[in-house]
Amino acid sequence: MSLNLEAKKVLLRKIPHGLFICGIRDGDEINGFTASWVTQGSFDPPLVVMGVRSDGSSHEIIQRTRIFSLNVLRADQKDLAAVFFKPQKGLGGRFDSTKYSFGEMGLPILDECIGAIECEIVGDVKKGDHTVIVAEVKSAKLIKDTDPLILSSTGWNYGG
Numbered sequence: 233m234s235l236n237l238e239a240k241k242v243l244l245r246k247i248p249h250g251l252f253i254c255g256i257r258d259g260d261e262i263n264g265f266t267a268s269w270v271t272q273g274s275f276d277p278p279l280v281v282m283g284v285r286s287d288g289s290s291h292e293i294i295q296r297t298r299i300f301s302l303n304v305l306r307a308d309q310k311d312l313a314a315v316f317f318k319p320q321k322g323l324g325g326r327f328d329s330t331k332y333s334f335g336e337m338g339l340p341i342l343d344e345c346i347g348a349i350e351c352e353i354v355g356d357v358k359k360g361d362h363t364v365i366v367a368e369v370k371s372a373k374l375i376k377d378t379d380p381l382i383l384s385s386t387g388w389n390y391g392g
């Protein structure tokens with residue numbers, strides 16, 4: 233059976249995605265990156281699933297520390313999402329452009345966003361160019377309940 237690559241691309245890009253800033257911490261160092269491959273995986277326990285690219289600087293850290301935050305962006309925060317996927321001067325440099333504090337698990341949480349969850353990894357699948365991570369939601373902080381930033385509204389693509 234041969235895979236129709238064009239059809240696969242069109243169809244996979246129809247999967248709706250939100251946009252999030254994933255925050256990680258390694259001792260005194262923090263980092264963050266824009267993530268769209270995020271979904272809920274279980275009600276009880278509350279699980280989320282996220283794809284993390286294997287060649288990113290966060291991949292090794294998240295695999296070792298086993299925890300991360302997910303900051304849910306507001307519909308008007310497209311510029312911030314762009315900051316967090318562009319190259320940065322040094323690890324954590326993207327946080328220079330926004331205020332943040334630390335959550336209950338010590339992970340970076342943006343002062344301005346809809347809110348953030350902190351998660352602990354319970355399993356992963358290392359295959360291909362992304363690692364699929366399954367993680368339990370351990371803390372949740374709601375800042376302002378408003379419309380989220382949706383990938384389809386940005387004109388960007390990540391997937392296919």
Ligand SMILES: Cc1cc2nc3c(=O)[nH]c(=O)nc-3n(C[C@H](O)[C@H](O)[C@H](O)COP(=O)(O)O)c2cc1C
Nearest residue numbers: 265266267268269283284285288289290317388390
């Ligand atoms: C729209 C968009 C969505 C993205 N979604 C993800 C994602 O779900 N997972 C991921 O690992 N990278 C994703 N990326 C890529 C990372 O944001 C990007 O590679 C970043 O530079 C990684 O940072 P790091 O090397 O500091 O970890 C996305 C990029 C864009 C433009």
